[in-house]
Amino acid sequence: MFCKGPVRWVFAALATHTFWASARSVERAVDSRGLTVDPTVVILGGGVAGVIAARTLYERGITNFKLFEARGELGGRLQSQTIGVSGDEWVIERGANWVQGTQTDDGPVNPIWTLVQKHGVKTQANDWYGSVSTYDDTGAVDYLDIFDASSDQYTTLTVAAGARVQKQLVDLTARSGYSLVGAKPKTPADMACEYYQFDWEYAQTPEESSWIASSWGNNYTYDTDDGGFGDDNLMSIDQRGFKYFIQAEAAEFLRPDQLLLNSTVTNITYSSDGVNVTLTDGTVLLADYVLCTFSLGVLQNDDVTFEPALPDWKQEAIQSMTMATYTKIFLQFPEDFWFETQMGIFADSTRGYYPVWQNMNLTDFFPGSGVIFVTVTGDESVRIEALSDDEVQAEVMEVLHEMFPNVTIPEPTAFYFPRWHSDPLFRGSYSNWPSSFFSGHHENLRATVEDRLWFAGEATSQKYFGFLHGAYFEGLNVGTQLADCINAGGCAGSTHIAEITNALPYTI
């Protein structure tokens, strides 16, 4: 079966034979009809990274690939959901919701923005900083001065991080950074405003986050001085779902026989000769190259096993980055009774307790929908995922009663939130970079194994981890490298660092 020469797709029933009996060539070969046969590529995961990697192979003349996706549609963490009472239903976004940064003048353009425009996805600019109402557990309280100060403190934090990079200083937590720039939140309002600037983006606390990496994640996206796209945040309000742009893009090049939906991978067995991939139904698929775009959370939690186990340097990289969780909780009410601004902040004595609220009932969003949502992140997301929907709804309603003490609040007609942390296809929402994660780790997270197993996804993006555009650029970069490798008749893959060592070792 594995003679040198043309390598064909092989779907076997169950693995009853030795897969890597002989070395396989990765050079293009000629079949019996005189046609060139390319090496085979399997792309695992149909999110933005997987689709853009597939498109890149296609654009570079490599068509001998197949894309496997566990879910019944493409999009990955772009997922929509219809909520609401019959006759008043709205498509909301369980996952990614905003194009973060678009383009400023003729500067760099966010490629997600390009695709959103190309496929006519309906978006609406969100004013996160100029349309905000503030509350605490006594009701409406104006602490916009604290909000503005906290916005300035966040800017100071990111600028100071840039100076550390230039001086090649070690990383610290963003909490250390905040303290060093003099920002030390004490009151619930201080904490809620800091949360809005920081956790609401990174889905983890400043204590859990790298000072340097969180700052460049922000700057490379938003700050035009650092090559960022600009500070727009466009919310998808498209009733086909935000996912529409990537599904429409895939439809332009992906042949039906190249896409296998509802195909869940359980095992990846690799060697320097090639890779075999086992699905839950026992199908075994053999390929010359596999590109794995599963989330960091999936890799961390052994939802897919690797044989042999991934090398130590790879496992250290996977386990050293963090998969954070970001949870939007949607409610629909028969009428609105809340603020008229776009955003609301709730300051509780417990930091991160149902803190950020968004009004969808506005003319530019879902007018007359009666829809509002609140976001929690990190440990709070994990906590509420363990509760029943009724228990979470009761907590949310209690907060609303505190925010609006003089209002008779009706029962919601719809209540919905997704459980990203528990979902075995994701195990969280997006990656976050802790201060103990070094740039060498990041190189290793991205690096190939045995030159046959490739990795891409938002988490492998050094500049844009966590973002849709990070997944896009990684799909593009890794797709390009893989195509170059195949077109060259094989390659050495990317480099990795065997052991990440201290620049100045500890002396004991």
Ligand SMILES: Cc1cc2nc3c(=O)[nH]c(=O)nc-3n(C[C@H](O)[C@H](O)[C@H](O)COP(=O)(O)OP(=O)(O)OC[C@H]3O[C@@H](n4cnc5c(N)ncnc54)[C@H](O)[C@@H]3O)c2cc1C
């Ligand atoms: C709640 C939330 C809010 C977000 N908000 C934003 C935002 O507003 N703006 C922004 O830019 N980014 C946002 N993001 C991040 C963005 O969604 C991700 O960075 C991006 O979608 C990741 O794409 P990916 O291709 O790397 O991974 P994924 O989209 O996770 O693709 C991987 C694919 O692998 C599949 N898979 C997993 N396990 C298996 C298996 N065993 N077998 C087969 N297939 C499998 C999954 O189903 C998935 O489709 C948000 C994410 C979430 C969850």
